[in-house]
Amino acid sequence: MPRIAIVGAGQSGLPLAFGLLAKGYEITIVTNRTPDDIRKGSILSSQCIFDPALQIERDLNINDWDDVCPPVEGIGYAVPHPEQPDTKVIDWSARLVRPAQSVDQRVKMPVWLEKVEAMGARVLVQNAGVAELETLTQEHDLVILSAGKGDVVRLFERDASRSPFDKPQRALALTQIHGLEPMPEYSRVSFNLIPGVGEYFVFPAYTLSGPCDIMVFEGVPGGPLDIWRDIRSPREHLAASKQFLDKFLPWEGARARKVELTDDKGILAGSFAPTIRKPVLTLPSGRMVFGMGDAVCVNDPITGQGSNNATKAAKVYLDAILAHGDQPYTRQWMEQTFEKFWEYAHWVVAWTNSLLTPPPPQALKLLSAANTSPSLASFLANGFNHPPAYFPAWTDMAATDHLIQEHQAA
Numbered sequence: 001m002p003r004i005a006i007v008g009a010g011q012s013g014l015p016l017a018f019g020l021l022a023k024g025y026e027i028t029i030v031t032n033r034t035p036d037d038i039r040k041g042s043i044l045s046s047q048c049i050f051d052p053a054l055q056i057e058r059d060l061n062i063n064d065w066d067d068v069c070p071p072v073e074g075i076g077y078a079v080p081h082p083e084q085p086d087t088k089v090i091d092w093s094a095r096l097v098r099p100a101q102s103v104d105q106r107v108k109m110p111v112w113l114e115k116v117e118a119m120g121a122r123v124l125v126q127n128a129g130v131a132e133l134e135t136l137t138q139e140h141d142l143v144i145l146s147a148g149k150g151d152v153v154r155l156f157e158r159d160a161s162r163s164p165f166d167k168p169q170r171a172l173a174l175t176q177i178h179g180l181e182p183m184p185e186y187s188r189v190s191f192n193l194i195p196g197v198g199e200y201f202v203f204p205a206y207t208l209s210g211p212c213d214i215m216v217f218e219g220v221p222g223g224p225l226d227i228w229r230d231i232r233s234p235r236e237h238l239a240a241s242k243q244f245l246d247k248f249l250p251w252e253g254a255r256a257r258k259v260e261l262t263d264d265k266g267i268l269a270g271s272f273a274p275t276i277r278k279p280v281l282t283l284p285s286g287r288m289v290f291g292m293g294d295a296v297c298v299n300d301p302i303t304g305q306g307s308n309n310a311t312k313a314a315k316v317y318l319d320a321i322l323a324h325g326d327q328p329y330t331r332q333w334m335e336q337t338f339e340k341f342w343e344y345a346h347w348v349v350a351w352t353n354s355l356l357t358p359p360p361p362q363a364l365k366l367l368s369a370a371n372t373s374p375s376l377a378s379f380l381a382n383g384f385n386h387p388p389a390y391f392p393a394w395t396d397m398a399a400t401d402h403l404i405q406e407h408q409a410a
């Protein structure tokens with residue numbers, strides 16, 4: 001059986017490890033954090049995972065939170081009126097056909113890490129760099145680097161042809177809370193877009209202390225939501241979150257009157273440039289390392305797709321490894337495997353990037369038309385499960401009009 005090392009124990013690396021262990025592969029996991037480090041650390045993501053990616057976890061028998069994690073049952077979309085912030089020019093919502101789920105990575109990753117070890121994976125706790133990768137490539141038939149946004153992923157060359165941005169497009173912040181007023185009828189990702197200012201979305205999740213909600217703030221750089229750099233404490237972070245909502249999205253501010261942080265580590269602020277990297281790294285020795293997940297395809301969280309992409313990448317890589325048998329893992333095989341993932345992911349990246357610049361008129365037309373067409377609203381909501389479905393209507397006006405007519409007729 002081939003020996004495979006996976007560097008990075010996150011949303012892509014661990015599902016791949018489970019899939020390979022189940023087929024008898026010899027697996028080494030290298031991670032720079034122990035389960036306890038993760039449990040005691042800060043939140044890392046808002047990790048809303050839609051049903052197709054959850055199904056991959058279920059098929060691997062690793063979705064342990066279906067019974068406890070509150071479901072995300074729909075998507076709501078609102079754009080405030082530019083002159084009257086207490087009224088909305090776009091306002092619709094629709095149910096997801098099957099619910100999404102957000103389990104705090106501080107809950108999930110330690111359990112998964114302990115479980116892979118119990119299944120026979122060798123777990124090494126070290127901060128892998130070039131020297132460690134060299135050793136791993138000597139000892140294994142394939143080394144996969146799935147280290148998320150860790151510095152080591154910069155060893156992969158940026159693919160300029162697939163990366164339109166070289167700077168962060170949003171100032172990001174997460175505020176994880178208890179006490180948010182639920183939405184009527186069904187729970188949802190309540191997505192609010194404030195042109196020129198940024199975006200705010202909030203949805204139910206599950207954390208160390210049980211059910212909670214996660215607020216995600218996406219501030220246009222230099223704008224009134226680019227406020228997180230000067231914040232000095234969790235209290236200030238929570239206060240800034242509430243103040244912003246009261247001023248720009250009063251209906252969301254009203255829901256958040258009584259919220260408290262789940263814990264002092266339930267906050268995050270930062271920024272990064274969405275980047276696609278070339279998937280094969282050649283080490284000084286000439287041996288190769290194959291990238292997966294955020295390491296080679298990191299998206300802005302505005303569309304909540306990173307964990308979904310990471311899980312779907314793990315599935316593509318798992319199938320490719322199983323189909324490859326005992327043959328050597330060549331550069332050509334690695335590039336072909338990444339391209340198989342990219343056939344899907346390039347749509348996700350295109351959709352996500354389109355929302356970071358002023359959205360195309362086609363997208364605005366679709367989002368507005370959903371105001372009066374529940375069928376179109378349902379289509380747009382369920383596109384989060386499989387973003388390629390948005391195309392060509394997202395960018396081609398003839399297709400936009402056709403889709404709108406079709407749904408209006410429905």
Ligand SMILES: Cc1cc2nc3c(=O)[nH]c(=O)nc-3n(C[C@H](O)[C@H](O)[C@H](O)COP(=O)(O)OP(=O)(O)OC[C@H]3O[C@@H](n4cnc5c(N)ncnc54)[C@H](O)[C@@H]3O)c2cc1C
Binds near residue numbers: 146152174268309
């Ligand atoms: C603010 C924010 C909100 C988000 N919200 C969502 C959302 O709602 N929905 C969604 O789908 N996605 C979301 N994401 C993205 C999602 O969290 C990531 O895309 C996903 O976790 C990527 O999985 P991964 O396996 O590539 O990396 P990760 O899950 O980040 O795992 C990387 C692992 O590598 C380890 N590591 C790093 N460097 C090294 C090293 N040198 N040596 C050894 N180990 C190392 C890390 O400790 C970590 O365990 C969000 C991200 C952010 C920043």
